[in-house]
Amino acid sequence: MIEVEGLTVRFGGVLPIDEMTVTLAGGTCGLIGPNGAGKTTFFNVLSGFVKPVAGAVRAFGEDLLAMAAYRRARWGLRRTFQTEQAIANLSVYDNVRLVHENTGGLRGTRRQDVMDAVAFVGLDREAHRQVGTLGVGERRLVEVARAVVGQPRLVLLDEPAAGLPDEETEHLGELIRRIPQEIEAPVILVDHDMSLVSGCCATTAVLDFGKLIASGPTAEVLRNEHVIRAYLGTEEEV
Amino acid sequence: MKASDRPEVLSPTTSGSTAPPSLQQRSDPGAGALRDLHLSRGLLVRLVLGAGTLLLVVFGLPGLLDSFWLKIVTSVVIYSIVTLGLGLLIGRAGMVSLCQFLFMAIGAWVALRIDYATSLPFPVLVLIAGLITAAIGALVGLPALRLSGLYLALITLMAAGAITVLLRIAQFPNGGGGFFGNSSAGGATSRLPRPAIAAGDTAYFRYCVVVAALMFLLAVWHLRGKPGRAWAALRQSQVTAVAAGVNTILYRLWAFALASFMAGVAGALLAAASGGVNINQFPVQNSILLLAVVLMGGVYSIWGAVVAALLLRLLPALLDDWGVSTELLTILFGIGVLQVLLTAPGGLVDQVPKDLANLGRAVAGLARSVTGRAKPPEASP
Numbered sequence: 001m002i003e004v005e006g007l008t009v010r011f012g013g014v015l016p017i018d019e020m021t022v023t024l025a026g027g028t029c030g031l032i033g034p035n036g037a038g039k040t041t042f043f044n045v046l047s048g049f050v051k052p053v054a055g056a057v058r059a060f061g062e063d064l065l066a067m068a069a070y071r072r073a074r075w076g077l078r079r080t081f082q083t084e085q086a087i088a089n090l091s092v093y094d095n096v097r098l099v100h101e102n103t104g105g106l107r108g109t110r111r112q113d114v115m116d117a118v119a120f121v122g123l124d125r126e127a128h129r130q131v132g133t134l135g136v137g138e139r140r141l142v143e144v145a146r147a148v149v150g151q152p153r154l155v156l157l158d159e160p161a162a163g164l165p166d167e168e169t170e171h172l173g174e175l176i177r178r179i180p181q182e183i184e185a186p187v188i189l190v191d192h193d194m195s196l197v198s199g200c201c202a203t204t205a206v207l208d209f210g211k212l213i214a215s216g217p218t219a220e221v222l223r224n225e226h227v228i229r230a231y232l233g234t235e236e237e238v
Numbered sequence: 239m240k241a242s243d244r245p246e247v248l249s250p251t252t253s254g255s256t257a258p259p260s261l262q263q264r265s266d267p268g269a270g271a272l273r274d275l276h277l278s279r280g281l282l283v284r285l286v287l288g289a290g291t292l293l294l295v296v297f298g299l300p301g302l303l304d305s306f307w308l309k310i311v312t313s314v315v316i317y318s319i320v321t322l323g324l325g326l327l328i329g330r331a332g333m334v335s336l337c338q339f340l341f342m343a344i345g346a347w348v349a350l351r352i353d354y355a356t357s358l359p360f361p362v363l364v365l366i367a368g369l370i371t372a373a374i375g376a377l378v379g380l381p382a383l384r385l386s387g388l389y390l391a392l393i394t395l396m397a398a399g400a401i402t403v404l405l406r407i408a409q410f411p412n413g414g415g416g417f418f419g420n421s422s423a424g425g426a427t428s429r430l431p432r433p434a435i436a437a438g439d440t441a442y443f444r445y446c447v448v449v450a451a452l453m454f455l456l457a458v459w460h461l462r463g464k465p466g467r468a469w470a471a472l473r474q475s476q477v478t479a480v481a482a483g484v485n486t487i488l489y490r491l492w493a494f495a496l497a498s499f500m501a502g503v504a505g506a507l508l509a510a511a512s513g514g515v516n517i518n519q520f521p522v523q524n525s526i527l528l529l530a531v532v533l534m535g536g537v538y539s540i541w542g543a544v545v546a547a548l549l550l551r552l553l554p555a556l557l558d559d560w561g562v563s564t565e566l567l568t569i570l571f572g573i574g575v576l577q578v579l580l581t582a583p584g585g586l587v588d589q590v591p592k593d594l595a596n597l598g599r600a601v602a603g604l605a606r607s608v609t610g611r612a613k614p615p616e617a618s619p
Contacts, residue, residue: 049477073483085478089470098467102483146482 001025002154002186007055009041009210016041017052018210027180028187030201030218032194034230037207039190040082043156047079048072059154074103076153076185078146080160086142088132092123095131096145105150117149120182121175137168144175152185161193169196176200198222206230296447300440309512310555312443316507318547319453321532322540323500326457328529329537330466331493332473333382334391335375336525337398338501343405343520345371345505350411350428350515354419360433360510364449367506368499375498376491383487398525405517410509429514430506439512446507453500457540465492527571534574536585545586549574 002024009017016038031039044050046057048069057064059077067075078099087095096114099105105113118127121141126134131142140160147155157176161169173196179187191197197204198218205215208230214221221227300308324338349367352358358366381393410428414421436445460466468489471479479486509515531549536542549571554564582589 047477047481049480069480070483070485073481079481081478081481085475085481087467087470087474087478089474090467094467094470098471098484099482101464102468102485104483 001060002188003056003058005056005058007042007045007057008053009038009045009050010053015210017045017207020055020207020210020212022205022212022215024186024188024205025203026186027203028176028189028201030197030204031188031190031207032192032197032204033207036209038210039207040158041210042207043079043158043188043190046072046077046154046156070102073099076103076151077156078148078152078154078185079156080140080143080147080158082158082162084136084139084143086131086134086139086146089130091128091130092118092134092142092145093127095142096149099146100150103150113149117145120148120178121145122171137164140164140168140172141175144172148179148183148185152183155179155183155185155187157187157189157191159191160189161191161196169193172196173199194222292447292451296444300443305439307555308439308443310552312439312446312511313508314544314547314551315443315446315450316504316511317551318543319450319504319507320501320528321535321546321550322450322453322457322543323497324528324532325535325537325540325543325546326460327493327497328532329542330461330473331469331490333379333386333490333493334394334529335378335494335497336391336395336529337378337401338497339525339528340398340401340405340520340522341371341375341498341501342505342508343515343517344374344401345502346428346430346509346515347405347408347410347505348502349430349506349509351419353430354411354413360431363430364503364506368503371502371505372495372499375501376495378498379491379494382490382494395522395525398522402520402522405520409517410515426518427514427516428509430509432510442510446511449503449507453503454540454543456496456500460496461540465489465496469493530571530575533578534571534585536587536589538584539587542585542587 004020004022004024007017007020008015016036018038020038020042031042033039041050045052046064048065048067052065062075064072064075064077087098090098093114096117097110100110100114100117101107115124115127118124121144123138123141123145126138131139134142144157144160147157160176161172164172176187176189176196177200179185187200189197189200201218203216204218204221206213206221206224206227213230214224214227299311303311320338320342324335327333327335327338345367348370349363352366353363378394378397382390385393408418409420409426411419412421412424412428413419414424432442433445436442461469468479468484471482471484472486472489476486479489505515528550531546532542534549535544535546554567557564557566578585
């Protein structure tokens with residue numbers, strides 16, 4: 001349960017997020033909108049990389065914005081990045097272990113927890129390979145493994161399917177659908193791939209120029225004429 | 239740029255780090271699936287090789303050298319501790335410091351001062367010198383929390399300048415009174431008494447090798463552990479590290495403290511080496527020279543530190559011995575750094591084996607084309 005209230009971010013004269021108020025229930029929630037709508041900025045606010053000028057974010061009753069950025073990971077916030085950021089110099093295993101050991105994961109269960117996360121994304125056979133030697137699809141999976149290790153409480157996926165071929169996007173979609181049940185953490189998914197969003201997300205919110213223009217069940221939102229006009233710029237069927 | 243477009247080795251990427259272009263993240267040399275699958279065996283082989291080299295250096299080398307060259311290799315060993323620390327800072331943690339050379343002076347000063355004030359045993363003096371220098375290093379590292387690249391280099395260079403000024407005022411302790419422990423009657427050069435077990439030059443050389451080996455183990459222990467992974471994340475990008483829960487302030491300062499600890503330890507060892515220490519030994523410009531040799535040696539491998547120390551201490555002595563002007567070194571190092579920044583970010587320790595392998599292939603290809611005329615000569619990769 002993530003409650004966002006009156007969230008406003010200002011970059012000079014621009015308001016990338018303008019009085020955003022939305023409640024995100026459990027499960028997987030989509031966040032869509034045209035480029036520059038403020039989706040990544042919203043994630044950066046949640047991660048602590050951008051400070052809002054007004055508004056509040058309460059996650060499971062706790063004030064997320066009051067926490068130091070690196071402590072939010074310990075609290076249970078996980079995220080992936082639009083430009084994939086798996087650490088090239090470390091092995092798959094060490095990439096995931098890095099998150100586990102820095103977020104208060106217990107030493108005794110570390111090996112098991114890390115291998116579970118690696119196996120969750122299906123990279124257990126590549127666990128000791130250097131991430132720098134992997135392809136882009138596998139690196140995206142490493143990021144997902146990093147996002148699910150160590151009992152996360154909220155998983156943010158920022159365009160995880162960007163640059164992936166269709167069949168890998170499909171595999172990723174399956175993983176994303178499994179996160180709320182198996183990892184027991186809600187997911188917020190930002191992506192431009194509408195079939196991925198509608199396939200994974202029961203509810204979806206739409207941002208346009210920093211303003212929330214629609215939210216609700218995904219199918220309804222995607223039929224909303226404001227959304228079609230803002231997001232697709234045409235009257236075409238979705 | 240898609241990640242898949244990157245070549246696997248030697249890929250300075252555009253991931254937004256502000257380090258000098260070729261010092262950004264790259265795959266470790268020779269890191270393939272094969273090595274990782276046989277990690278334990280590879281480690282064993284490396285341990286055996288390392289121990290063998292160590293024994294050879296400790297017991298074989300002194301017998302081959304006269305007292306002059308023994309003095310030189312002792313200083314190579316001591317300086318390899320400083321280059322090790324700076325290499326870790328640049329290559330692993332992605333930060334730069336131009337005051338490591340002056341931190342040696344601080345280590346030497348602290349060891350001497352405490353020695354005149356107390357009767358602590360030599361290893362304790364070395365340790366305290368390291369710890370106090372580490373604390374000062376962490377202080378100087380504070381700007382690194384905000385700055386990187388050129389600006390951090392500038393700040394640390396100014397810190398180095400400040401240390402030089404302070405050193406000129408304070409001088410090295412030579413048995414005088416007061417806090418500074420210096421009296422004009424005591425002479426310009428101070429020398430720390432050596433431990434009883436390492437009074438002679440050969441014994442002291444061995445002693446230094448053992449301390450250096452401990453420092454290399456300390457480095458390996460860090461790199462294979464939690465700090466190494468945290469630094470790898472930091473070097474890739476600040477946001478990645480924060481998103482993974484890494485306490486970036488702690489690990490940045492820790493990297494500075496570790497590099498400075500090593501410089502302090504090296505300084506204490508230097509204070510007990512033949513000739514001792516005097517303030518003229520620590521000009522600020524040597525900080526830049528130190529950075530140059532560390533880059534040339536290679537910052538992505540801890541063995542680059544040994545190459546760097548050889549370049550810094552042995553090469554000038556060799557040139558001198560051959561009657562070549564040591565002024566030439568400045569030019570050589572300039573060309574060397576240019577080469578590293580442009581084409582060989584892994585430094586000599588990475589590039590030379592590759593070049594040798596390429597040369598070997600070229601020679602083999604040539605031999606094939608000369609002997610077996612059946613097929614046309616093929617271009618070697």
